[in-house]
Amino acid sequence: MIEEPKTGMNIIVKTVTRLTTGLILLFGIYIVFHGHILSEGGFAGGVVIALSFIHLMLAYGREIVLKKMSEKVSELLGNIGAVIFIIIAVLGLFTGGYLFFDFFGKGKPFNLFSAGLMPLYNIAISLIVGAGLFTVFVTLVFFRSEKK
Amino acid sequence: MFDLQILIVFMIICSVVAVETKDLLSAVISIGATGLGLSVCFLLLQAPDLAIVQLVVEILVLVILIRGTVNRDGIDYRRRLWLPLIVSGVFIALFLVCVYYLINELPRFSYPIMKISKTYIADGFKQTGTANTVVAILLNYRLFDTFAGVTVFFASVIGVLTVMRKIGSKK
CATH class of the missing domain: 1.10.287 (Helix Hairpins)
Incomplete structure (x- = not known):
């Protein structure tokens, strides 16, 4: 028999979560990388990635998820996304003369690596949005209920 | 409709x-x-x-x-x-009066029909290399707006972390 777990919801919710969380995470990454071809973007993909972690956290409890992705790491990822965005913007200033200059060239349309710098901007925006929303969720929901 | x-x-x-x-x-x-x-x-x-x-x-x-x-x-x-109710009522009335005079100044709804968006639809694929016009506007033509939006989002996350912090808070 499977012993009754101490934290989280019951066994049905945990099994369904274990089967679906990876697919949700993969779908978020797919949305982010195909943002310039399909009708999506970095914002929706980042929110879906954050939702996959939140899904895991609601079903399994806080400790298991914070072992995989602690709030310090999540904050760091968000800051890295912001730094990537600004570095790309300023690189355009040095190569082309103005901010946000597209120095990659357009590439072949409808390919994954095309449309200049748009995939990189999408990745940076998804990092900021996903990590930021996950951090806000952890801080608002779990840290407030602690008795210190 | x-x-x-x-x-x-x-x-x-x-x-x-x-x-x-x-x-x-x-x-x-x-x-x-x-x-x-x-x-x-x-x-x-x-x-x-x-x-x-x-x-x-x-x-x-x-x-x-x-x-x-x-x-x-x-x-x-x-x-x-009652006091917040009265104050918010006064502010809403002031806002409505200002909006009434502002709306008369605006151009009519969709009056210059698709003046800018015609350019986007015609030249967007050639100039940016993506077939998705919405992303072309968001990440190429209006990238400064996206940059400001991301900045506002980042600042709001930092604000939440500052309000909910444990180190240095009184309670």
Whole structure:
């Protein structure tokens, strides 16, 4: 028999979560990388990635998820996304003369690596949005209920 | 356009319920119903990417509201405070008067018909190399707006972390 777990919801919710969380995470990454071809973007993909972690956290409890992705790491990822965005913007200033200059060239349309710098901007925006929303969720929901 | 009007009336009813109900959980669920109606409205107006963003953000906000606010809140909502009510009424009246004079100054609705968006649709694929015109506008023509939006989001996350911090807080 499977012993009754101490934290989280019951066994049905945990099994369904274990089967679906990876697919949700993969779908978020797919949305982010195909943002310039399909009708999506970095914002929706980042929110879906954050939702996959939140899904895991609601079903399994806080400790298991914070072992995989602690709030310090999540904050760091968000800051890295912001730094990537600004570095790309300023690189355009040095190569082309103005901010946000597209120095990659357009590439072949409808390919994954095309449309200049748009995939990189999408990745940076998804990092900021996903990590930021996950951090806000952890801080608002779990840290407030602690008795210190 | 008749289905759109039904949805708008539904959203208005949900918003009024969310403001006026005494139960906090009912209010949160009414907010979720309002967001769902807005998402379907975007879908009917043929903006699928906005609809997806609205739906996903609505799910996340609903989870945060239910887990974060419903179970722990000691404010008694039945007691009405009259001074804030009067002050907000005065400000709303002032806002409405200003808007009335502002609207007369604006150009008529959709008067220069698609002057800028014609250029985007005609030259967007050639100039940016992506077939998705919405992303071409967001990440190429109007990248400064996206940059400002991301900055505002980042600042709001840092604000939440500052308000909810443990080190240095009084309690």
